[in-house]
Structure formats: structure tokens, C-alpha cells
Amino acid sequence: MKPVYVIANNIISPLGDTTEKNFSLLRQGVSSVRLHEAGNRSPIPFYASLFPETFWQHHHTTFTKFEYLLAQSVNKVLEQASVNPAHPKTGLILSSTKGNISLLEENAITPQLKAEISFTQSAKKIAKHFGFINTPVVISHACISGLVALITAKRMLEAGLYENVVVAGADIITRFILSGFQSFQAVSDAPCKPFDANRNGINLGEAAAAIVLSVHKPLNDAPILLAGGAVSNDANHISGPSRTGQELFFAISNAMQEGAVSAADIGFVSLHGTATVYNDDMESKAITLAELQQVPVNSIKGYYGHTLGAAGLLETVISICSLQENIMIPTKGYSTPGTAQQMNVCTVLQPIEQEACLKTASGFGGCNAAIVLKKQ
Structure with a gap:
């Protein structure tokens, strides 16, 4: 491709x-x-x-x-x-x-x-x-x-x-x-x-x-590639997400496969992180299924709120900046672990060593999406 x-x-x-x-x-x-x-x-x-x-x-x-x-x-x-x-x-x-x-x-x-x-x-x-x-x-x-x-x-x-x-x-x-x-x-x-x-x-x-x-390569030294992407659906409930995380995991897995990356290649995960009980629990289960529970994760919602149709793009731009500057933005508002599965939630500015990241989103109707960004 x-x-x-x-x-x-x-x-x-x-x-x-x-x-x-x-x-x-x-x-x-x-x-x-x-x-x-x-x-x-x-x-x-x-x-x-x-x-x-x-x-x-x-x-x-x-x-x-x-x-x-x-x-x-x-x-x-x-x-x-x-x-x-x-x-x-x-x-x-x-x-x-x-x-x-x-x-x-x-x-x-x-x-x-x-x-x-x-x-x-x-x-x-x-x-x-x-x-x-x-x-x-x-x-x-x-x-x-x-x-x-x-x-x-x-x-x-x-x-x-x-x-x-x-x-x-x-x-x-x-x-x-x-x-x-x-x-x-x-x-x-x-x-x-x-x-x-x-x-x-x-x-x-x-x-x-x-x-x-x-399709034209930019002139900068470390261009960012949109390397993979996939969409899935829970078929669970009109507003409530999956209770297992299997379907978001399916999107994550397919995006990573298309992007030719493994869990070890992912420097951080920008999750949807709405701060609702069920969404955050579901994401923690999907991350565990993807064997990414040790990888730092964050949510940008504490800075911008949920920007709906702009959220996936806005948070992708922040992920691009993080890759380019080798630094991860912490999750504002987070202090006490409280999801169904344990995650490595970023709480302070921290360096990124790997050259790729994962961005996910989920929404009403049980829809999920995931993309992989990486430096060439």
C-alpha cells in the first residue's frame, strides 16, 4: 500500500x-x-x-x-x-x-x-x-x-x-x-x-x-505516517458500550496489524477517555485484551471536554505533536485508579521512546475506531 x-x-x-x-x-x-x-x-x-x-x-x-x-x-x-x-x-x-x-x-x-x-x-x-x-x-x-x-x-x-x-x-x-x-x-x-x-x-x-x-512525502526529517486504521461495532446498546471491550480490541488489533506494529512498538495510547463509568471501564478491558496495559495511556478530555465530531481529529493532532516532540501529555483530572482493568495512566509530562502511537475513539451506537500513527 x-x-x-x-x-x-x-x-x-x-x-x-x-x-x-x-x-x-x-x-x-x-x-x-x-x-x-x-x-x-x-x-x-x-x-x-x-x-x-x-x-x-x-x-x-x-x-x-x-x-x-x-x-x-x-x-x-x-x-x-x-x-x-x-x-x-x-x-x-x-x-x-x-x-x-x-x-x-x-x-x-x-x-x-x-x-x-x-x-x-x-x-x-x-x-x-x-x-x-x-x-x-x-x-x-x-x-x-x-x-x-x-x-x-x-x-x-x-x-x-x-x-x-x-x-x-x-x-x-x-x-x-x-x-x-x-x-x-x-x-x-x-x-x-x-x-x-x-x-x-x-x-x-x-x-x-x-x-x-x-501520498507525497513531506520534506521534514521525521514525517508522520497514518499507518493503520480500523472500525468496529459493539452491537450492544444504543448508548451503552460493550461490557467486554472485545469489539474495540478488534478495531485496535486490525489497526495495529495494518500499521505493522506490535504492542512493544507503541509508545503511548490516546484513549477516548470520556470520564463516564462504562466507557472508561470498556476501554480498560480492550487495552488489556490488546496486551497494552503497561503502555502509558491518556485522555485529553480534561483540557477540551468532549468535542464530539472534532474529537478524533483534535486528539490525533495532539498525538502527532507528542510523537514529534517525544513527550506525552498527562491525563488532567485523574488521581485515583478506578477502571475495571488496571491501566498505566499518564499523570505527568513524560518522554516517549517508541516511534508509534495508537489513537482510539468510541461512540453511541456501539461504534469504535482506532488508528496507528508512526514516524517514518
């Missing part, structure tokens, strides 16, 4: 609008999760990572807020990669879980609204704005959307359909989204605690992230 390289990446979050700003603040232990007072989004106070209102002051009516966030992210990576969107071998994939769902909260339901709220409409607007000539692809697969988008891009590149693919993902937190998680009693009343014995739920977050994948 053709090697697939990461040639550009970016994060736009409440911590900053570049990858460099974000990773620098993560190294300092800075989190964007804050207590937000009751208001339009929620009748009760809640913890989340949200953009300040000043962030949206340059937002114009051409785009919705969701589309504006996506467009900003795509623009950043196009500048980095010098990729021509109008080239017939350049593709665009967008990932999100809820997209323009907030329009339902603010407007009467009309045929025009139904058209505008669709992911297809948003993708067409983004593609037209930047001059992409190929039809964009939309991935909306719960919380694994970002990783599935990367895996899809990888397969397109390997099949020769494209030479470069821009992958971008975003979500904004609306009343609809927050109330849904509140109805599950899945939202923590404090900053979240991934893998901790006292964890009691998630924090939500807003962000966008983008990655450009290419």
Missing part, C-alpha cells in the same frame, strides 16, 4: 487558534473547561469548554457558526500545505456529529431550513468557498466521526482516487446537544476525571481540527 503522510494540521479551540498554541498550553497543564452559568444553553450551571462570544465577532452571514468554525480550520491547513483545492486529485472530507442542529432551536421549520440544516449543504458551501472541484464527503458517525474521516481519507489515497485529502471536523455546543447528554445523566457537575475512581460524567467542548493527508 502507498504510504500516507500527515503534511499539515491545525486546532482551533478556546485555548488557541493554532496547533502550536494548543500544545504549548497543554504542556503547561492549562484547561479550557470552565463553569458556565445557567442561560440559553442550560437551565442549570454546567462545566464545558466554550468559545467566548468575542470569537464569533468576525462570523458573517455567509456561514453559520458551525460552518465558520470549519472554514477557519480548513483555511489554516490549506495555507500550511500549499495544496490546491481545485486540483482534480485533491479531496475534502468533513466530520461532525450535529452540524447545524442549532438552527432548529432558533427558526421555524421550513423547506429552506431543512435544506440549510443538512450536512450536504454545509459541505457544498465549504467546498465552493475554497474552490474544491471534487464532491466533498461527509462523515457523521457519532463520536468516532473524526477517526473514521481519517481512515476514509487514507483508503481513498491508497486507492489512487486522490493525492491529497483535507480532513476537517467541528461541532459547537448547543442547547439541543447539552440537554441530550443531560437527559442521560452523563454530564459531570465538576471538571471531568477520566479513568478516575470518582469519575461521574463528561464535559462538552467546542473546537475544530483539520489534517491534510498526502
